[in-house]
Amino acid sequence: MGTLLSTILLATSLGGLVAPPVAAQAVRRPTPIAQSATVGREIRLKSAPNVRDLGGYVNQRGQRIKPHRLIRSASLSNLSPADGRKLAKVYHLKTDVDLRTLSEQTTAPDAKIAGVRHVSDPVFLKWGKASGNLSDRVKGNGVKNMETFYRNAVLSRQGRHAYRTLFLILLKTPRKDAVLWHCSAGKDRAGMGTMLILSALDVSRRTINRDYLLSNRYLAAKNAVTLSQDRRNGDTATQLANAKAQAGVRMAFLNAAYRAIDHHYGSVQRYLHRGLGLTSAQLTRLQKAYLTPAKH
Numbered sequence: 001m002g003t004l005l006s007t008i009l010l011a012t013s014l015g016g017l018v019a020p021p022v023a024a025q026a027v028r029r030p031t032p033i034a035q036s037a038t039v040g041r042e043i044r045l046k047s048a049p050n051v052r053d054l055g056g057y058v059n060q061r062g063q064r065i066k067p068h069r070l071i072r073s074a075s076l077s078n079l080s081p082a083d084g085r086k087l088a089k090v091y092h093l094k095t096d097v098d099l100r101t102l103s104e105q106t107t108a109p110d111a112k113i114a115g116v117r118h119v120s121d122p123v124f125l126k127w128g129k130a131s132g133n134l135s136d137r138v139k140g141n142g143v144k145n146m147e148t149f150y151r152n153a154v155l156s157r158q159g160r161h162a163y164r165t166l167f168l169i170l171l172k173t174p175r176k177d178a179v180l181w182h183c184s185a186g187k188d189r190a191g192m193g194t195m196l197i198l199s200a201l202d203v204s205r206r207t208i209n210r211d212y213l214l215s216n217r218y219l220a221a222k223n224a225v226t227l228s229q230d231r232r233n234g235d236t237a238t239q240l241a242n243a244k245a246q247a248g249v250r251m252a253f254l255n256a257a258y259r260a261i262d263h264h265y266g267s268v269q270r271y272l273h274r275g276l277g278l279t280s281a282q283l284t285r286l287q288k289a290y291l292t293p294a295k296h
Contacts, residue, residue: 033058033204040211042218043091047080048073050186050218053091054194057211059202063291068092069178070170070290072194074186074219075100077108084113087180094177097166099123099189119169121181123153123162123189142245146188147256153192154257154271155264164276166193167200171282175289187215187249192257196276199268200283201291215249223247 039056042049051074055067068091076096079087087093097119098105103126110118153159166181173179183189191212198208230243258268265271272278 033060033062033207035207035210040214043071043087045079045083045086047078047083048076049222050074050215051087051180052186052211052214052218054198054211057198057201057203057207059291060204061202061294063202063287063294065201065203066290066292070197071178071180072186072190073180073182074190075104075108075182075184076110076113076180079111079113081111084111084116088113088115092176092178093180095119095169095173095179097121097169097179097181099162099166099181099183099193101126103127104184119165121162121165123159123183123192124156125158142242143250143252145242146245146250146253149188150192150253150257151260153189154275155260160275163193163196164278167197167272167276167278167282167286170197170290171285173289185215185219185247187212187219188253191215191249191254195254195257196268196272200272200278200286202287209251209254212249212254213251219248 035058036056040052040054043051043053045051050072052072053067054065054070054072057065059065071087071091071093076084093113093116095117096110096113098110099121101122101124102120105120105122112118154163170179181190181193195208195212198211199205226247227240227243230240235243261268261271261275265275272283273280
């Protein structure tokens with residue numbers, strides 16, 4: 001009785017009887033945007049692998065990326081004249097942005113395509129410690145080297161300059177023309193550029209990651225031949241392990257870039273503003289240029 005009276009007096013002093021506990025409501029997670037099974041597919045070329053049109057991806061507001069505008073790619077150094085004509089005529093390619101090192105661009109220059117402008121835009125000026133020592137497969141850990149490569153690509157002054165340049169090119173491109181960006185295999189430097197562009201277009205991280213991992217599918221045949229040749233050449237177990245890590249993509253690599261961006265800038269969106277110096281007006285223009293109108 002005394003305990004009950006004390007409880008009532010305490011509740012009264014607080015302004016009324018104590019309310020019964022409210023049952024916790026289940027948190028509703030947003031339904032993932034359904035993507036067509038055909039988006040992200042490789043453009044069928046005979047002389048270049050991992051060339052993909054980003055058209056058709058749906059962002060988190062239901063807007064689609066316009067087709068034949070944004071193309072990610074591997075090196076175009078062996079591109080045949082027929083494949084070059086296909087990119088120019090069918091996909092309206094007008095600008096080829098080369099993210100490779102200066103030495104890569106010199107030793108294996110992109111094939112010339114009539115009517116297409118080549119832009120040298122290296123994420124790393126040269127191979128070395130800053131790029132994860134990827135040119136040295138004898139020492140180190142291939143996975144850790146790749147993680148270093150990804151972190152420095154998005155954080156270094158040169159990397160941020162390169163990706164800012166890519167965005168500025170996209171902003172200046174006429175609305176009926178396409179821009180292609182590439183590195184050597186079209187998976188790492190081009191993959192990070194694609195992640196940034198899709199993020200700017202409000203595409204979900206789940207879709208971005210799926211597109212990133214597609215490089216493993218489209219490079220599988222080429223990588224199998226290369227690794228088989230490495231074995232025949234007598235490469236050591238360390239060399240083979242490092243080569244295998246560098247040949248494909250793993251979420252550990254892209255996550256290293258995400259973590260670096262989050263640590264230094266807070267989010268990818270803040271990185272676009274503070275790391276690349278893009279304004280809200282520029283990002284709005286980018287969305288209007290490359291996305292279908294929002295449905296009301």
